Amino acid sequence: xxxxxxxxxxxxxxxxxxxxxxxxxxxxxxxxxxxxxxxxxxxxxxxxxxxxxxxxxxxxxxxxxxxxxxxxxxxxxxxxxxxxxxxxxxxxxxxxxxxxxxxxxxxxxxxxxxxxxxxxxxxxxxxxxxxxxxxxxxxxxxxxxxxxxxxxxxxxxxxxxxxxxxxxxxxxxxxxxxxxxxxxxxxxxxxxxxxxxxxxxxxxxxxxxxxxxxxxxxxxxxxxxxxxxxxxxxxxxxxxxxxxxxxxxxxxxxxxxxxxxxxxxxxxxxxxxxxxxxxxxxxxxxxxxxxxxxxxxxxxxxxxxxxxxx
Amino acid sequence: xxxxxxxxxxxxxxxxxxxxxxxxxxxxxxxxxxxxxxxxxxxxxxxxxxxxxxxxxxxxxxxxxxxxxxxxxxxxxxxxxxxxxxxxxxxxxxxxxxxxxxxxxxxxxxxxxxxxxxxxxxxxxxxxxxxxxxxxxxxxxxxxxxxxxxxxxxxxxxxxxxxxxxxxxxxxxxxxxxxxxxxxxxxxxxxxxxxxxxxxxxxxxxxxxxxxxxxxxxxxxxxxxxxxxxxxxxxxxxxxxxxxxxxxxxxxxxxxxxxxxxxxxxxxxxxxxxxxxxxxxxxxxxxxxxxxxxxxxxxxxxxxxxxxxx
Numbered sequence: 001x002x003x004x005x006x007x008x009x010x011x012x013x014x015x016x017x018x019x020x021x022x023x024x025x026x027x028x029x030x031x032x033x034x035x036x037x038x039x040x041x042x043x044x045x046x047x048x049x050x051x052x053x054x055x056x057x058x059x060x061x062x063x064x065x066x067x068x069x070x071x072x073x074x075x076x077x078x079x080x081x082x083x084x085x086x087x088x089x090x091x092x093x094x095x096x097x098x099x100x101x102x103x104x105x106x107x108x109x110x111x112x113x114x115x116x117x118x119x120x121x122x123x124x125x126x127x128x129x130x131x132x133x134x135x136x137x138x139x140x141x142x143x144x145x146x147x148x149x150x151x152x153x154x155x156x157x158x159x160x161x162x163x164x165x166x167x168x169x170x171x172x173x174x175x176x177x178x179x180x181x182x183x184x185x186x187x188x189x190x191x192x193x194x195x196x197x198x199x200x201x202x203x204x205x206x207x208x209x210x211x212x213x214x215x216x217x218x219x220x221x222x223x224x225x226x227x228x229x230x231x232x233x234x235x236x237x238x239x240x241x242x243x244x245x246x247x248x249x250x251x252x253x254x255x256x257x258x259x260x261x262x263x264x265x266x267x268x269x270x271x272x273x274x275x276x277x278x279x280x281x282x283x284x285x286x287x288x289x290x291x292x293x294x295x296x297x298x299x300x301x302x303x304x305x306x307x308x309x310x
Numbered sequence: 311x312x313x314x315x316x317x318x319x320x321x322x323x324x325x326x327x328x329x330x331x332x333x334x335x336x337x338x339x340x341x342x343x344x345x346x347x348x349x350x351x352x353x354x355x356x357x358x359x360x361x362x363x364x365x366x367x368x369x370x371x372x373x374x375x376x377x378x379x380x381x382x383x384x385x386x387x388x389x390x391x392x393x394x395x396x397x398x399x400x401x402x403x404x405x406x407x408x409x410x411x412x413x414x415x416x417x418x419x420x421x422x423x424x425x426x427x428x429x430x431x432x433x434x435x436x437x438x439x440x441x442x443x444x445x446x447x448x449x450x451x452x453x454x455x456x457x458x459x460x461x462x463x464x465x466x467x468x469x470x471x472x473x474x475x476x477x478x479x480x481x482x483x484x485x486x487x488x489x490x491x492x493x494x495x496x497x498x499x500x501x502x503x504x505x506x507x508x509x510x511x512x513x514x515x516x517x518x519x520x521x522x523x524x525x526x527x528x529x530x531x532x533x534x535x536x537x538x539x540x541x542x543x544x545x546x547x548x549x550x551x552x553x554x555x556x557x558x559x560x561x562x563x564x565x566x567x568x569x570x571x572x573x574x575x576x577x578x579x580x581x582x583x584x585x586x587x588x589x590x591x592x593x594x595x596x597x598x599x600x601x602x603x604x605x606x607x608x609x610x611x612x613x614x615x616x617x618x619x620x
Contacts (some may be wrong), residue, residue, distance in 0.1 A: 027402075027442075059400040059427040062407075063372075090369040090400050090426075092337075092592060096371075114594045116400075117369040117426055118572075119462060125596035132337075132593060154430060154464035262428075282402060284424050284444060286435035 011143070011174045011198040013106055013216045014047020015231040017223035018055035018083055020265055021069075023280040029061065029069045030277070035076030037224075039267075044227040047217060048082035053111060054152055054179070055221040055265065057122060058086040061295070063094050067101050080106035084145060084219065088113045092129065096136045109143030111177055111219065116153040117178035126157075127164045133168055144172050145219075149179040156180070159192055166197055175200055177219050186210060204230055204249045207292075210238035221261060225268050226310045255299045263288045267296040272305065321453070321484040321508040322418055323526040325359025325541040327393055328365035329535035330511075330575055331379075333590040339371065339379045340587070343516075345386030347579075354537040357527060358392035364462055364489070365531035365575065368396040373404050377411050390416035394455060394529065398423045401412060402439065406446045419453035421487055421529065426463040436467075437474045440476050444479055454482050455529075459489040459512070466490070469502055476507055485510055487529050490530040496520060514540055514559045521547035531571060532559060536620045563574035565609045573598045582615065 022033040038049045051073065052058030052066055061069070065085075074080050087098035087110040099110045112133065114126045134142065135240075146165070150156035157176070166173045176193070178186045179202030186206060190199045190213050201210050204222050211234050223230040229245050236242070256264035262281055267288045270278035281287040288296060325555075332343040348359045361383065362368030362376055371379070376397075384390050397408035397420045409420045422443065424436045444452065445473050454477070460466035467486070476483045486503070488496045489512030496516060500509045500523050514532050521544050533540040539555050546552070566574035572591055577598045580588035591597040598606060 005342050054427075060425065061400065062401050062403040065401075065403065091372050091375075092370065093372040093375065115370065117364075117463065118595060119464065122596055125594040128596070129593035153427065154429065283439040284431045284435040285428060286438070288431055 004119045008281050009143075009171045009174055010082060011145075011216060012047060014045075015218045015220060015227060015234055016048040016050045017041050017046055017080075017230075018221045019049050019051045019228060020224050020269060020278075021051070021056045021061075021271075022278055023282065025277070025280070027282055028282060029065055029186045031069055031072035032076070032082040033277075034069055035073045035078060038073055038078045039076070039296040041080065041224070041227050042078065045231055046223065046227050047231075048084060048108060049078065050084045050086065050111060050301075052086035053147075053219065054086075054149055055224070055261070056086065057262070057285065059089065059116075060285070063097050064090070066098055070102065070105065070107075072106060079209050081108050081126050084109045084111055086111045086147075088116075088147060090115045090117050092132060092136075095133055099133060099142065100137045100139065103137060103139045103142050109145055109174065111145045111147050113147040113149065113153055113157070114155055116155050119154050121155070123158055123160045123164070126161050127309035130161075130165050131168065132301075134172055136142065140171070142172050144169075144198070144268070145172045145175040145177050146173065147179070151180065160187070162189070162193060162197060166193065170196075173197055177202060179203070183209065187213065190214065204233065204253070205246055208242050208246070209236035211235075221265060224265055225305070226252065229310050252303060255303060259284075259288065259292065259296055263292065264296065267293055268300070271297060271300070319453075319481045319484055321455075322357060322394060324355075325528045325530060325533050325537060325544055326358040326392075327351050327537060327540075328363035328529050328531045329359050329361045330534050330579060330588075331361070331366045331368075331371075331580075332588055333510070333592065335587070335590070335591060337592055339375055340383035341379055343587075344379055345383045345388060348383055348498075349386070351534070354539050355541055356502045356533065357541075358394060358418060359388065360394045360396065360421060360529045360547075361447045362396035363529065364458075364459055365534070365571070366396065366442065367570060367572070367592050367595065369399065370595070372434050373399070373407050376408055376584075380412065380415065380417075384415060384450065386464060391418050393417040394419045394421050396421045398426075398457060400427050402426045402442060402446075405443055409443060409447045409452065410449065413447060413449045413452050415506055419455055419484065421455045421457050421461055423457040423459065423467070424465055426465050432466070433468055433470045433474070436471050440471070440475050441478065444482055450481070450594050452482050453484045454479075455485040455487050455510070456483065457487045457489070459487075462492065469499070472499075472503060472507060476503070483507055487512060489513070493519065497523065514543065514563070515556055517543040517554070518547035518552050521545075521553075531575060532562065534575055535539070536562065539620050562613060565613060566606075568609070569598065569602065569606055572598075573602065574606060577603055578610070578615075581607060581610070
């Protein structure tokens with residue numbers, strides 16, 4: 001009897017929040033709180049979680065810190081198959097080490113963008129980078145989600161790069177996380193590559209449109225705060241409640257915007273938990289101070305988080 | 311008798327080339343060739359060398375690779391006091407590890423910019439980053455050169471950050487490497503901070519202007535190829551030969567520009583040495599292929615490198 005075939009080319013479904021990363025007073029990752037946050041989101045119905053994306057300050061941690069925190073999360077009971085791990089790094093060997101560890105740990109997949117120090121590079125070098133990453137990881141179980149977030153990273157993913165990689169690694173390249181926030185860009189990716197490469201948008205207000213177009217999920221920052229609402233935008237895109245849910249998410253995004261996403265998301269966690277340890281971020285990002293937290297509290301007046309439906 | 315006072319606030323003098331990093335076939339750093347290249351530049355009269363800057367693809371290597379290559383270079387006879395090490399990284403603990411190692415090894419100083427994944431951050435977070443770096447390195451011998459190269463990194467250094475850091479760490483902050491290529495920006499830094507913080511420009515054609523303004527040296531990419539010419543632009547800024555030397559450097563830069571600086575610099579090394587191993591770069595950067603090397607050879611027709619005067 002042949003060995004069971006490895007089904008890599010199955011993309012994820014549902015909402016997998018781009019996990020916020022709680023920190024201790026010394027700015028080391030707070031493993032216990034990190035795992036508890038992930039488990040709470042899974043209990044709220046999220047399909048999985050995505051540690052070490054942009055929202056999770058992934059690149060602000062060393063390889064050793066990222067590996068240790070993932071191991072602690074899995075040990076605390078987060079199922080590996082419900083983790084997509086951000087394994088992008090400025091140096092190829094770091095991305096290889098992180099990706100190899102995530103795959104060996106049984107994680108569902110990895111979210112990766114190219115190195116982000118050098119800008120304006122040609123497609124051939126970017127394809128070469130991903131090819132070396134995949135070849136050096138050397139594990140047929142690897143599912144790769146290509147990550148496009150040019151407004152932060154300063155580098156982006158072209159159709160040519162996606163096409164070249166999908167053609168060379170059809171079982172490995174399963175999706176694209178498009179966080180550019182540009183609906184036309186996401187729809188052009190969908191037209192060009194779905195269903196073979198699934199497109200997931202980062203901007204929550206575009207989720208129902210992409211869901212109707214065949215997208216199956218979300219890696220979302222706001223899902224840390226509104227896991228059920230974001231999940232419903234993906235899984236019940238045609239529900240009568242969709243316009244109200246979009247308005248609710250849009251209202252929250254508008255209220256948080258003046259504080260900056262990183263500080264604001266952790267600020268909301270601090271308000272919800274009553275634990276100001278949630279305010280800490282790794283510099284050069286800046287968290288809210290106590291005065292900022294009070295301004296955030298004021299900005300959220302009238303927006304009631306419902307622990308059952310949100 | 312008191313212990314000898316540590317004189318940290320003495321900046322470097324002369325030309326310290328931003329070293330190209332030669333690679334083996336597997337794209338690991340070629341330690342022997344790296345050290346030989348550095349020793350050759352010192353023999354050509356360079357004040358020192360600068361491994362792992364932007365020209366040296368510093369961020370494309372892991373912490374372990376950067377530490378091992380520096381140790382090999384020192385073991386091969388490059389004096390530590392003639393090294394300024396690029397120790398910048400996306401994650402604070404990586405920058406701490408690299409900087410601590412360079413200082414403990416006796417290196418003259420470190421070239422550092424803030425993490426470069428997140429963009430558009432406020433000064434307070436950037437100051438906090440550098441302060442944590444300096445405090446965690448915790449070594450009074452540290453001389454820090456702040457690095458401004460916004461067109462590559464996507465992040466930059468404000469006067470406010472420099473002022474805050476110099477005021478807090480007067481003995482540690484000794485210089486700024488300004489690679490923006492904008493003369494007005496460099497002169498404004500000089501007006502604001504010299505002589506307490508020495509300004510070094512990356513654009514070679516501006517070197518004599520800054521030298522007359524009180525700058526004492528250069529960290530230069532082209533100095534890999536023209537060490538004596540670049541040194542003369544700094545050390546003999548008022549010489550009668552300065553216009554001819556500027557024209558010569560400008561001519562070379564113009565010929566190399568169409569190939570991209572990374573590919574072109576290594577291409578010239580390959581042409582000079584007859585060893586095409588010099589063509590290798592870490593992806594996503596792209597090196598010249600053999601056809602590109604022939605085009606570079608053609609572009610350099612009529613430009614004669616003089617091993618004695620260049």
